[in-house]
């Protein structure tokens with residue numbers, strides 16, 4: 292075993308947006324910080340890459356401020372050049388462009404056009420969305436106080452925070468009452484299953500109703516950094532190095548010796564920490580942590596947390612198809628904005644992605660390829676696609692006269708894993724890519740028929756492999772009745788604590804629902820905890836979340 296020979300006041304494992312945020316705050320505070328990342332570059336699921344002169348976003352396609360990202364950037368003194376990332380919604384041959392609150396009316400008209408018999412139900416849905424938009428205005432109505440200097444910024448406390456608090460508490464009560472899965476919630480008043488699907492099939496399974504129904508607000512909130520989403524990560528990386536923080540890439544942590552405060556990497560090199568922030572997959576943390584030498588009560592708490600995390604599953608994953616097209620962005624602009632949720636059939640997925648898929652996976656060994664491909668036909672015809680066109684947001688991101696598309700949809704990790712086990716993953720991926728391209732070119736983008744230069748894709752297995760995310764999850768844990776982590780915003784402060792001494796957690800696995808803003812928030816909260824360096828830390832067991 293070799294030692295790196297250095298003791299760091301804080302080591303952060305995981306250079307995704309959570310780890311980068313924590314490192315930026317801790318290096319600013321003068322701590323001796325080392326950020327360790329297993330890949331050759333940082334950013335995790337906030338990442339852009341270039342191929343053949345086309346720039347694509349590998350993870351999140353656009354960002355939502357959520358009262359978090361801009362306050363963090365401001366607090367860090369980072370200027371990020373951004374543009375709005377307007378959203379279009381489409382069903383079959385009808386497309387609407389979300390420009391502001393009035394677009395909710397257009398959304399109503401769109402739904403009524405396809406489901407005229409359900410007008411009353413649609414009106415109810417619209418009424419609920421409108422109400423939730425008001426709640427969202429409160430929730431994200433002020434800059435998140437976590438990023439404000441509450442000791443000095445009296446104006447913020449008296450003019451903004453204090454008047455906002457009662458509204459926030461009132462709103463939190465309303466939100467908590469809408470915690471049931473959106474599928475079940477809609478069943479209460481939308482009878483037509485196709486209509487329910489069109490409203491909600493692009494959300495993760497069992498997404499809490501409030502979160503799903505708040506999406507209309509989020510559509511208005513999306514922005515895009517010029518140069519690609521990865522610019523957000525780049526800005527934090529620059530800040531960390533500027534402030535004297537160290538970043539070590541191509542280094543995968545393979546063991547944590549919790550009692551000795553030691554980490555080991557894949558080359559058997561060890562690193563000593565006073566505090567550790569784990570900003571990566573939590574199943575991995577507990578799998579590789581050696582608790583030998585810790586007190587019995589701490590070992591027991593750690594064992595409980597380990598069991599809980601290992602019993603739980605990561606949430607839905609995603610399949611992304613990247614397409615290089617010999618057609619100028621203007622042709623695509625005439626159809627929809629560069630961030631587009633498109634459903635080619637009003638039929639809806641029904642049980643295709645639920646009971647039928649579960650059945651296919653559990654009887655996989657008895658199913659022949661023809662059966663699986665027939666399911667794939669249906670799945671691709673009835674699905675909802677998130678289509679991102681970076682060149683429509685920033686023309687610099689494509690070669691002249693050409694367009695890059697990212698077509699993605701939620702995808703089940705277990706299916707890809709089974710197909711891989713059966714030895715035909717490459718064939719399956721190519722069958723899937725061809726079906727998606729034919730569905731999209733037969734419907735919304737006919738120019739894809741003969742203008743594609745090349746295409747390639749990332750599967751849930753690629754995500755697992757790249758960021759070490761259990762089940763290829765992109766926003767942490769699957770939604771279920773009892774979450775293994777804190778899922779109430781008013782308790783988010785405790786989300787970064789672990790039962791392990793001097794070890795904190797941050798990122799998508801530490802709070803639900805997660806995403807870029809919560810990863811940033813937990814990164815900051817973990818940094819704050821380290822700085823407080825409380826002698827007596829109160830650990831909130833995950834079951835109490």
Ligand SMILES: Cc1cc2nc3c(=O)[nH]c(=O)nc-3n(C[C@H](O)[C@H](O)[C@H](O)COP(=O)(O)OP(=O)(O)OC[C@H]3O[C@@H](n4cnc5c(N)ncnc54)[C@H](O)[C@@H]3O)c2cc1C
Nearest residue numbers: 305307308309329335336350351544571759798799806807
């Ligand atoms: C297609 C797609 C669309 C999305 N859309 C949205 C959206 O609209 N809104 C939204 O808010 N979010 C969205 N997300 C989710 C969001 O991008 C992630 O939840 C967020 O970026 C997670 O950040 P993180 O830092 O917590 O984790 P990650 O980005 O997973 O970072 C973890 C890092 O840790 C590293 N690592 C793991 N194990 C080790 C180890 N043992 N040693 C060293 N390093 C290690 C990984 O390589 C990785 O860089 C989307 C994601 C994808 C993929």
